[in-house]
Amino acid sequence: MPRYALLVEYDGAPFVGWQRQRDGMSVQQVLEEAAAPLNGGVEPVVGAAGRTDAGVHAEGQVAQVDLGAELPVERVREALNTRSRPYPVSVLSVARPDEEWSARFSAVHRAYRYRILNRRARPGLDMGRVWHVPQRLDAEAMHEAAQGLLGHHDFSAFRASSCQARDALRTLDRLDVSRQGEEIVVRVEARSFLHHQVRNMVGTLAQVGRGLRPVSWPRQVLDARDRRHAGQTAPAEGLCFVSVRYEPGLEWPI
């Protein structure tokens, strides 16, 4: 069956997450239901590069779906965007990878962004898009602390208890923290991540930003390999899945 790659944007707020669940609407279910008419009325399975949690957003999620027909990519995109209404999910582009390509397993690089609104007043316009931390954060201290986590490590200390990965060895390529006006923006890149790894790292760095822990502490947490030593899990709503890279790269024709 012909395989299609989908570049997908969504607001995570109304969803139980990427993955189908019994207790609410998921991004996966929206896309699978929207794709059924393109697949002889049968809902196909739609897989994703990253199975984002409830409340997590995406501006560059990549998904895959096999459909029972050869269709122009424009038609696949238009049909999915028409039938996924009124949910805040949009298929930005559709490509035709070869049939060995997997949205999840062929990915060689993933990028996330985490936004903290760092001001006294709670969010108005960006409610559901940011983690609101009213206490002043020192972004430079957070950035310095973050550099101690770069490289190949056992990230057990930042792994959710629910994480299903076989091991906790990961290579963190980037963890940049910067202030942009009232916002602290964290940019994170790696080949792959453990469940809650980004949110646990951000929650730990925020302790440093508030001056509650020294700059050296996140690295000590990493080395201890014990989740109980890390900071809180930062809330889902500040997290956005920005992009996925493949080798060879996917060509998005539209």
Add this chain to the structure above:
Amino acid sequence: MPRYALLVEYDGAPFVGWQRQRDGMSVQQVLEEAAAPLNGGVEPVVGAAGRTDAGVHAEGQVAQVDLGAELPVERVREALNTRSRPYPVSVLSVARPDEEWSARFSAVHRAYRYRILNRRARPGLDMGRVWHVPQRLDAEAMHEAAQGLLGHHDFSAFRASSCQARDALRTLDRLDVSRQGEEIVVRVEARSFLHHQVRNMVGTLAQVGRGLRPVSWPRQVLDARDRRHAGQTAPAEGLCFVSVRYEPGLEWPI
């Protein structure tokens, strides 16, 4: 009674607009109900610099309220932000102007921003924040056409039939159109605006952007002073009230 100035941010989506109405929640009602405990349990009147329509957002609305007590500005802000939950309204700052100051009538300059998402795919993350125009728009042509509207004119052609202003003479100080990736951003500034003036100007410029009308057309519409000649009213959701200026300026202490 002591007068307080409020710098307010809100997401317009869930509201019937700034102004109180019987058929739904307004930003004004959220703030008046939140302010009652600061005013001996009586809801005070909260007035605004711009009475935004349903769906229109604000990142720099300015409002005024008289309260029956001298209160620290921090306390007013914290109380309003606690009691306005869970609505997407946030008081960013509180000032103490003199008692002749009026949020509406003392304003000498207002700035709006209008966002158009100009791509095939409908908005996912920015649903409710942008006007989606799938046909390619020529931002340079729109900008050139916009310059013909600058200055002091009778803006009857861009005025809603519901507009209650005594006359349609206004001075347009800025109307810039630029492309930022997939977005067309329109920045508009004037001392004051007619009802729907920004949205009617944007709808008219979009006709030029699509190539349906020449660059000279918006000025012809202006000169004809007849609303029936203008383009559609651009949807509320793309519009954001950015800032208000006063002379002498308000000092936002927090």
